[in-house]
Amino acid sequence: MMKSKKIDSGFILRLGKGEEIVRTLADFLKEKNIQSGSLSGIGGVKDIRIMYYDLQTKKYVPKDFLGMYEMTSLLGNISLVDGNPFAHLHITISDEDYRVFGGHLDSAVVGVTCEIVVNVFSEPINRVADEEFGLKFLDL
Numbered sequence: 001m002m003k004s005k006k007i008d009s010g011f012i013l014r015l016g017k018g019e020e021i022v023r024t025l026a027d028f029l030k031e032k033n034i035q036s037g038s039l040s041g042i043g044g045v046k047d048i049r050i051m052y053y054d055l056q057t058k059k060y061v062p063k064d065f066l067g068m069y070e071m072t073s074l075l076g077n078i079s080l081v082d083g084n085p086f087a088h089l090h091i092t093i094s095d096e097d098y099r100v101f102g103g104h105l106d107s108a109v110v111g112v113t114c115e116i117v118v119n120v121f122s123e124p125i126n127r128v129a130d131e132e133f134g135l136k137f138l139d140l
């Protein structure tokens with residue numbers, strides 16, 4: 001079960017073993033009504049799905065990494081998509097031979113622990129569709 005603590009700039013979170021990171025974060029952002037911000041995290045994760053964006057097809061290509069990995073970094077920003085808080089997340093993981101893989105995070109399950117610092121900004125930031133790339137970009 002995830003625990004959170006309020007700090008000056010936002011929150012510090014600790015997710016528990018077995019919790020899915022993307023879903024748990026989305027629920028937390030919605031509950032706290034966080035409309036913009038940034039986040040960073042470290043931990044130990046398993047069963048990670050990373051996505052690579054193919055510019056030709058304008059589709060994400062998934063790749064699964066099963067088993068335990070060190071989450072050497074989780075980086076992201078928070079904005080609104082269609083009025084709902086959305087965390088855009090990238091992850092880097094390392095295996096037992098210290099090889100590192102990374103990309104756009106689709107899902108990952110906490111294997112050991114997951115420590116995330118969320119910095120909350122005061123102004124809402126929206127995402128809007130970009131025709132050229134088929135992605136939703138920050139509307140600044």
Ligand code: ZN
Nearest residue numbers: 088089090104
């Ligand atoms: Zn991305």
